[in-house]
Every structure is written in C-alpha cells, then in structure tokens.
Amino acid sequence: MSTDAEEASEDRRKYEFRKVLEELEEYEGSGTQLVTIYIPEDRQISDVVAHVTQEHSEAANIKSKQTRTNVQDALTSIKDRLRYYDTYPPENGMVIFSGAIDAGGGQTDMITRTLESPPDPVESFRYHCDSDFLIEPLEHMMADSGLFGLIVLDRREANVGWLKGKRVEPVKSASSLVPGKQRKGGQSAQRFARLRLEAIDNFYQEVAEMADDLMVPKRHELDGILVGGPSPTKDEFLDGDYLHHELQDKVLGKFDVAYTDESGLYDLVDAGQEALADQELVEDKEQMEVFFENLHTGNEATYGLVPTRENLVMGSVDRLLLSEDLTEDVVVYECPNGHTEYETVERRHNTSDHECSECGEPAEVQEREDVVDHLMQIADQRGTETKFISTDFEKGEQLLNAFGGIAGILRYETGV
Numbered sequence: 001m002s003t004d005a006e007e008a009s010e011d012r013r014k015y016e017f018r019k020v021l022e023e024l025e026e027y028e029g030s031g032t033q034l035v036t037i038y039i040p041e042d043r044q045i046s047d048v049v050a051h052v053t054q055e056h057s058e059a060a061n062i063k064s065k066q067t068r069t070n071v072q073d074a075l076t077s078i079k080d081r082l083r084y085y086d087t088y089p090p091e092n093g094m095v096i097f098s099g100a101i102d103a104g105g106g107q108t109d110m111i112t113r114t115l116e117s118p119p120d121p122v123e124s125f126r127y128h129c130d131s132d133f134l135i136e137p138l139e140h141m142m143a144d145s146g147l148f149g150l151i152v153l154d155r156r157e158a159n160v161g162w163l164k165g166k167r168v169e170p171v172k173s174a175s176s177l178v179p180g181k182q183r184k185g186g187q188s189a190q191r192f193a194r195l196r197l198e199a200i201d202n203f204y205q206e207v208a209e210m211a212d213d214l215m216v217p218k219r220h221e222l223d224g225i226l227v228g229g230p231s232p233t234k235d236e237f238l239d240g241d242y243l244h245h246e247l248q249d250k251v252l253g254k255f256d257v258a259y260t261d262e263s264g265l266y267d268l269v270d271a272g273q274e275a276l277a278d279q280e281l282v283e284d285k286e287q288m289e290v291f292f293e294n295l296h297t298g299n300e301a302t303y304g305l306v307p308t309r310e311n312l313v314m315g316s317v318d319r320l321l322l323s324e325d326l327t328e329d330v331v332v333y334e335c336p337n338g339h340t341e342y343e344t345v346e347r348r349h350n351t352s353d354h355e356c357s358e359c360g361e362p363a364e365v366q367e368r369e370d371v372v373d374h375l376m377q378i379a380d381q382r383g384t385e386t387k388f389i390s391t392d393f394e395k396g397e398q399l400l401n402a403f404g405g406i407a408g409i410l411r412y413e414t415g416v
Contacts, residue, residue, distance in 0.1 A: 013119075015324075015372060015388060018142055020115060021135050022327070027101040029131045030108065033070040034099035036134040037078060038126040041093040045085050048125070052079050055127065070108070071129060074098040077112045093122030097133045120165065141165070148276065149215045149225040149250070151207070152257050152264035154233045155200055158207040160214055161265050163226075163276075168269055170262040172210045176203040200236075208242035216244050224279045225250045228257035228268035252279055281393050287321060288395040291409055299415065303407040305330065305344050305371065307416050312378045316414045320379045320386045322372055323396070323405035330371040333363035344371055344404070375406065384408075 027034065039048055056075040062068035077098045095115045100108040120141045128134040148163040155178045161170040178199040215222060225247060227234050234254045241248060255271035257264050269276070294301035302311045311317045328344040335341075335356035341363065345351060347370075354363045379386050390396045399407055 012376065012386070014142065017115065017118070017138070018324075019370065019372075020113060021138055021142065024097055024113065024133045024135050027099075027111070027133060029070070029099050030102055031064060031067040031070075032130050033067050033074065034097070034101070034130060034133050035071065035074040035078065036126075036128040036130075037096045038122045038124070038128075038134075038137065039089050039094050039096070040122045040125060041089050041091055043089065043093075043125050044087060045082055045089065046087075049079060049082050051125075051127065052082070055129075070100040070110075073100065073110060074112075077110065081112060081114055090116045092117045092120065094118075095122065095138065099133070120167070146223045146276070146279070147218065147221050148223055148252075148279075149211065149218075149247070150228075150265045150268055151211055151225065151237075152228045152260045152268050153204075153207050153237060154229050154260045155203065157260050158203075158210070159260060159262055159265055160207070160211050161262075163269055168265050170265055171214055173262070174203070174206055174210055176200075176206075178203055201240075204237050204240060204242045207237065208244075211247065212244045215247055219244075219246050219250070222247075222250050224252040224275070226252055226255065226268050226272040226275065228255045228264060228271060229260055230256065230258070252276075281390060281396075284387075284389050284396055285393060287319065287387050287389060287409070288399065291321060291399075291407055292395065294409060299413040300410040301408065302410060302414075302416065303403040305404065305406055306342055308406050308408045309342060309375065309378065310416050311408055311410060311414055312375065312382060312384060314414060314416070315382045315384075316410050316412060316416075317379070317382070317384045317408040318411045319409040320375060320384050321389055321399060321407040321409070322375065322386060323391060323400040324388045325391050325400055326372060326405035328371045328405070329368050330374045331365055332367040334366045335359060335361040335363040337361060339363070340366075371406070 037048070052075050056072055059068055059071045059075065062071060078096050081096055095118065096112070098112040100110050103109045115138070118138060118141050146163070146165060150161045150163055150168070152159050155176055157173065157175050159170055159173045161168060176199070178196060215225070227238060238251065238254055252275045253272060255268060257267045257271060259267055291301055302308045302317070308317070308320070312320065327347050329347050331343050331345055331351050333341045333343065333354045337356070337359050339356050339358045341354065341357060343354060351365055351368060355361070356363045376386050389399050391400050399405060
C-alpha cells in the first residue's frame with residue numbers, strides 16, 4: 001500500500017473511532033451498570049474470560065435487582081464477544097463496552113461495542129463499572145498525533161527517544177569518555193586539547209549513530225526532530241553534520257535544555273511546544289492554501305455538499321477536504337417526479353420535511369447517513385484522496401464555518 005493510501009486509511013480509521021467515541025459519550029446508565037474493559041494485546045483472552053466470570057459471580061451481591069441484572073447481562077454479552085477471539089486480542093489490544101443505556105421513558109436498551117486496535121497500545125488491563133462508559137484513555141489516544149524524534153546531549157551523556165502524540169518514549173542512552181577541562185599529569189596543553197576534541201568528536205558520532213539507527217527506518221513517518229542541550233554542545237552537534245542527511249533535514253529546531261538524562265527528553269518537549277504545534281498543522285495548512293489559491297485564481301475548487309458531491313461523482317475531485325469537526329448527516333430526498341436532492345442536518349436533529357426545488361412537490365426521505373461516510377464512499381470509488389482538516393488554525397475554522405466543512409481541490413475545471 002502506498003504512503004498516501006496508508007495515510008488515508010489511517011485518517012478514516014481515526015474518524016470512525018472518533019464517531020464511536022462520540023456515540024459512547026452520549027450514553028448513560030441509570031446506575032453503576034455500564035461496563036468497560038480495556039485489554040492489552042499481551043493479555044490472554046482466557047484470562048479475561050476468567051476475570052469476567054469472577055465479576056459476574058460477584059455481581060450477584062449487588063442489592064438492586066435491576067442493577068444486578070443489567071451488570072450480569074452486560075458481562076454475559078462481553079463473554080459472548082470474547083469467543084470470537086483466539087489466544088490474544090488484535091494488535092494494540094481492544095476495548096469492550098457493554099451495558100443497559102437509558103432509552104427514555106423509563107426504558108433501557110442493552111448495547112455492546114467493541115473497538116479493536118486503537119491508535120496507541122492499551123497499556124494495562126482495566127475493568128470499570130459505572131454510570132458512564134470509560135472513554136477518557138481513548139480520547140487521549142485520539143488527541144495524540146505525530147511522530148517526532150528527540151535528541152538531548154551534552155559532552156557527558158545523551159538520550160534519544162520518541163514523542164508519539166503526547167507520550168515521550170526514551171529509547172537509547174550513551175555516556176561519553178570526554179575528559180574534563182582539567183588535564184592530568186604532564187600532558188602538554190596542545191596534546192590534551194587535541195585528545196579532548198577527538199573524544200568529543202567520537203561521542204558526537206556515537207550519538208548520531210544511535211539516532212540514525214532509531215530514526216532512519218522511520219524517516220518517512222517522522223514529522224520532525226527536536227535537538228536539545230546546553231550551548232555550545234547542541235550547536236556543535238548540528239553544525240557538524242553528524243546526523244544522517246535525511247534526518248538533518250527533519251530538524252525543526254534546537255532548544256536549551258538543562259538536563260540530558262531521560263528527564264531532559266520531557267524538558268525538550270516542553271521547550272519545543274511552539275515548533276511542535278506549528279508542525280502538526282503544516283500539512284493541513286498546505287491543503288487549505290492550495291484550496292484558497294484555486295478558489296481565488298480559477299475554478300479548480302469546490303465547496304458545499306451538493307457541488308462537491310456532484311464533482312466527486314464526475315471523478316473531478318483530486319482531494320476531498322473534510323473538517324475534523326463535521327458532525328452532520330446527509331438526507332437523500334426524492335419527489336414523485338423522480339428528482340433527487342440532498343440536504344445536511346445535524347446528527348442529533350430530526351429529519352425535516354422537504355419540498356423539491358425543481359417541481360415544488362413534497363419529497364420523501366430515501367436515506368439518511370453520516371455525511372462523511374457518504375462522501376468518502378464516493379471518493380473511494382473514484383480514486384479521490386480524502387484529507388481531514390483540523391479547526392486549530394484560521395483557515396481550518398473557515399472550512400467548517402464558511403464552507404460547511406466540505407470542500408474539494410479539483411483536477412480540472414468543471415463549471416459546477
């Protein structure tokens with residue numbers, strides 16, 4: 001699969017994850033009867049089944065008959081789901097949500113949802129029973145984005161690692177053999193200085209090799225590299241071109257950091273926040289720049305549901321731009337004379353009556369679905385790339401508020 005295709009697939013997976021989380025966030029139980037289980041990828045399914053069985057037995061002690069029944073029903077449903085899995089969960093683990101949710105009018109509905117392979121690994125097994133589903137750990141995963149390399153060094157030690165979203169992962173460290181400035185014995189000043197410079201150079205090469213081994217294999221996924229340490233160490237390291245040239249081009253900046261042990265990696269992330277924030281939005285900003293340039297200088301841009309959909313069907317859209325905060329459904333109407341029209345409505349709003357704009361006849365609802373799913377299905381069929389655009393910058397906000405969260409960069413002018 002190409003890099004673009006992988007990114008599109010990942011974007012879609014994250015969108016679908018986000019949609020399920022929004023749905024789960026709305027659910028409430030009348031008591032502590034909504035069960036959430038986080039299962040890491042190295043936890044055997046048989047162990048999880050045994051734990052659920054034990055919880056089912058202990059739930060018999062719940063005083064409220066309704067709560068007791070609902071909790072036990074949820075645990076039974078979870079055990080039924082676990083039968084579909086072999087020895088271990090999928091990669092990155094899984095999360096299961098089950099319980100009787102408030103359906104209004106004193107009624108409840110039993111629901112069970114399974115989320116496999118979240119964006120980041122489930123770190124530990126967790127059983128949670130409350131009036132709400134536990135979704136905060138998954139929300140943190142969804143907020144995380146980007147892969148950045150981290151390097152901190154002085155002339156005594158160095159550490160390299162990753163920033164994955166908001167998680168710092170120390171990976172490798174090294175200590176130097178650089179002698180202090182105070183020379184020993186009867187060595188001449190020139191000889192001592194030369195040996196010290198050689199030791200510094202050797203240490204910088206060791207640090208660069210450590211970083212290269214870690215980051216070069218991931219260079220196509222890297223969003224950037226931060227380098228930290230005291231002056232002049234970090235300057236000497238970068239100015240000396242010790243890093244692999246492809247990594248050197250990824251350096252976003254160098255930052256003053258007092259510590260160069262593992263804690264220095266965290267200090268480096270704090271010091272580089274502005275550079276990180278800018279970089280995470282770079283691709284989104286580039287997409288919107290192209291869109292606005294095409295909009296102002298020609299007709300190779302489209303926006304709004306109906307024109308964008310029509311261009312998608314024609315196969316003229318090169319990139320479909322959708323706001324990450326788009327929360328609407330598309331309603332398909334058809335009138336007695338065979339005219340089909342499309343309208344967006346907020347996801348939680350009822351479908352309104354519609355009058356055909358061509359003949360004035362009342363139109364009936366034929367279909368209602370998530371507008372993102374609707375448009376991406378057409379885009380996939382036409383080989384159109386889909387990009388989700390953040391609202392964390394001005395033009396990303398404009399896409400949502402001024403263009404309805406839907407736009408496209410065209411391959412050629414269509415007049416639509």
